[in-house]
Amino acid sequence: MSSQTITAATAGTWKLGDLPVHRLGFGAMRLTGSAAFHHGTPSDRDRSMAVLRKAIDLGVNHIDTAAFYFSSLRSANELINTALAPYPDDLVIVTKVGPHRSYDGEWGTSARPEELRGHVEENLRQLGRDHLDVVNLRRMPKYDSVAEHFGALAELREAGLIRHLGISNVTCRHLAEARAIAPVVCVQNRYALDHPDPGTDELLRVCGEQGIAFVPFYAVAGEAAEQGATTAHDEDVRAVARAHGATPAQIRLAWTLHQGPHVLAIPGTGNPDHLAENVAAGAIRLTDEELARLDAPRHKAG
Numbered sequence: 001m002s003s004q005t006i007t008a009a010t011a012g013t014w015k016l017g018d019l020p021v022h023r024l025g026f027g028a029m030r031l032t033g034s035a036a037f038h039h040g041t042p043s044d045r046d047r048s049m050a051v052l053r054k055a056i057d058l059g060v061n062h063i064d065t066a067a068f069y070f071s072s073l074r075s076a077n078e079l080i081n082t083a084l085a086p087y088p089d090d091l092v093i094v095t096k097v098g099p100h101r102s103y104d105g106e107w108g109t110s111a112r113p114e115e116l117r118g119h120v121e122e123n124l125r126q127l128g129r130d131h132l133d134v135v136n137l138r139r140m141p142k143y144d145s146v147a148e149h150f151g152a153l154a155e156l157r158e159a160g161l162i163r164h165l166g167i168s169n170v171t172c173r174h175l176a177e178a179r180a181i182a183p184v185v186c187v188q189n190r191y192a193l194d195h196p197d198p199g200t201d202e203l204l205r206v207c208g209e210q211g212i213a214f215v216p217f218y219a220v221a222g223e224a225a226e227q228g229a230t231t232a233h234d235e236d237v238r239a240v241a242r243a244h245g246a247t248p249a250q251i252r253l254a255w256t257l258h259q260g261p262h263v264l265a266i267p268g269t270g271n272p273d274h275l276a277e278n279v280a281a282g283a284i285r286l287t288d289e290e291l292a293r294l295d296a297p298r299h300k301a302g
Helices: 028-032 045-057 076-084 113-127 147-158 172-179 198-210 222-227 235-244 248-257 272-283 288-301
Strands: 013-016 019-022 062-064 092-097 132-138 162-168 186-188
Touching: 028 045, 028 062, 028 076, 045 076, 045 272, 076 113, 092 113, 113 132, 113 147, 132 147, 132 186, 147 162, 147 172, 162 172, 172 198, 235 248, 235 288, 248 272, 248 288
Parallel strands: 062 092, 092 132, 132 162, 162 186
Antiparallel strands: 013 019
């Protein structure tokens, strides 16, 4: 399939609260290097900024980022600010707080509720904004409940620093806990074709019923996670890809978007060509037979 004229609008739209976004967005994690965080080689700064500008040209209006997305030389938030400010009126930038890393790249102690304001202000500073469109609370394993942390973010929302709230790395119980405190516009969990998880399947279903966006991460990376896109595609994925003249990664993205109208995709890359391929995946329409074939291994694993 040709990816030259396909834009993110082809994937359809959803709203994060009152903010409409195309369902095919962009994840900033891979902007900073060949692998996330300090795992790979730092990226070329000009190339990373070119990727961001091309994403906007291709209609992407939803960027997912975090202050802790940085390598030894690059910061995702700084790249976004430099490449895109002044920001397009329709651009929605979603960030997350909770985990944090020290300047040498080491992960710090999980944030306490009272420390989240500092996390929010750091994102504001790096992005050059006076408010954040959406902030996800990334639940940290140290804390079984999200109530205190989410409550702290709800106070910052009331103060005008945040427009909308989401949660990440959670269960249905955590979603209910958060919604009792303030509206939740999105849930961000690990979810991929080759990563079956009945609990996350149920969370996706509940989000659909409640009109909440479900935003998978590692949808393309799969088991490779922060190391980058997987190359371990099974024959079913490869066969469907051949039928569409597409890449296996595009089929993984198309499958993700087919899981519901409320499901958004945020594939990340530092490669302009891969960016165009990712956006073009939003135009792939899988048949019921193809979806059944792709789902079969998941059902067996479940």
